Amino acid sequence: EWTMKGFRNEAIAKIREQVGKGRVICGLSGGVDSSVAAVLIHEAIGDQLTCVFVDHGLLRKGEGEEVVRLFRDHYNIPLIHNDASDLFLGKLAGVSDPETKRKIIGGLFIDVFEAEAKKIGGAEFLAQGTLYPDVIESISFSGGPSVTIKSHHNVGGLPARMNMKLVEPLRELFKDEVRMLGRELGLPESLVGRHPFPGPGLAIRIPGDITRDKLDLLREVDAVYLDEIRRSGLYDQIWQAFAVLLPVRTVGVMGDGRTYDQACALRAVTSTDGMTADYYPFPHDFLGRVATRIINEVRGINRVTYDITSKPPGTIEWE
Ligand code: XMP
Secondary structure, three states: OOOHHHHHHHHHHHHHHHHOOOOEEEEEOOOHHHHHHHHHHHHHHHHHEEEEEEEOOOOOOOHHHHHHHHHHHHOOOOEEEEEOHHHHHHHHOOOOOHHHHHHHHHHHHHHHHHHHHHHOOOOOEEEOOOOHHHHHHHHHHHHOOOOOOOOOOOHHHHHHHHOOEEEOOOOOOOHHHHHHHHHHOOOOHHHHOOOOOOOOHHHHHOOOOOOHHHHHHHHHHHHHHHHHHHHOOOHHHOOEEEEEEEEEEEEEEEOOEEEEEEEEEEEEEEOOOOOOEEEOOOOHHHHHHHHHHHHHHOOOEEEEEEOOOOEOOOOOOOO
16 A cells, blocks of 8 residues: 555665765755755755755745755754845846746856855755656657747756756655655645745746845735735635736825835636646635735735736746
């Protein structure tokens, strides 16, 4: 009989066999997949594993600190925290094209990761939280028509360039199974149940160029939106929910004054693997409440819209 406990033990044995006495580095994003992979590998080989967390300055509110706290303090897993926000935001300044943003971020991520790997004296193995749908997607992409919808930011370019062997203990699992494995490993529910978050982060939720001010504004909107979703008990019914900062200013009225501030869009979808998705049918009173809160609590936003596009024809992210 197949059990998650059995899978865990087998995976640990396989990792030990593959890695031997070698050193492994693992890129942590703060998401479920890389976190589960890291904890599993740490159980298998202990301090032969070093995790690297590259903070590109495009994370949500409080996210960087949370990752560091969990891994360094709670799990005692060796973790390098590279705050590379100046580098990333500097190179992204003035860039509006979505694919250019993605390529800049992907390239810089490799540079920073590579430099950190050198600093620890190199490693033979690179660990990734690749899931089964990722494997399928890349196979069908290479065999299918050569249309790139988006250059997904992951470390696909990394192994070849760094000449490393891959450790991918989650390759046979779907997202819900990774969550089960995370629970089996005792990871906190706040992490295991977390919505997916794209590698390029908030950069692809700000159409147009990216500035620190826009990022700060978006972080505040996103935090209010997610807080309201959690309070309403809807978080676990939703695959992903986030805010998008629109490059549009609109006229409004607050008290007895005129406002001329930015508009934002809210997005929430249901999905099983991210390949297709339906917009989430929030009750209207929820939408009204969250719009009121955002406009009252976030200075600089005076209009809130809800995105009701499914995938296809939309994609989940806006860029
Ligand atoms: P789209 O926008 O393509 O997104 O419908 C599908 C799922 O993938 C996530 N996503 C990414 N994840 N690197 C990632 O690790 C990326 O570059 C990336 N782009 C999109 C997106 O958040 C959604 O869950």
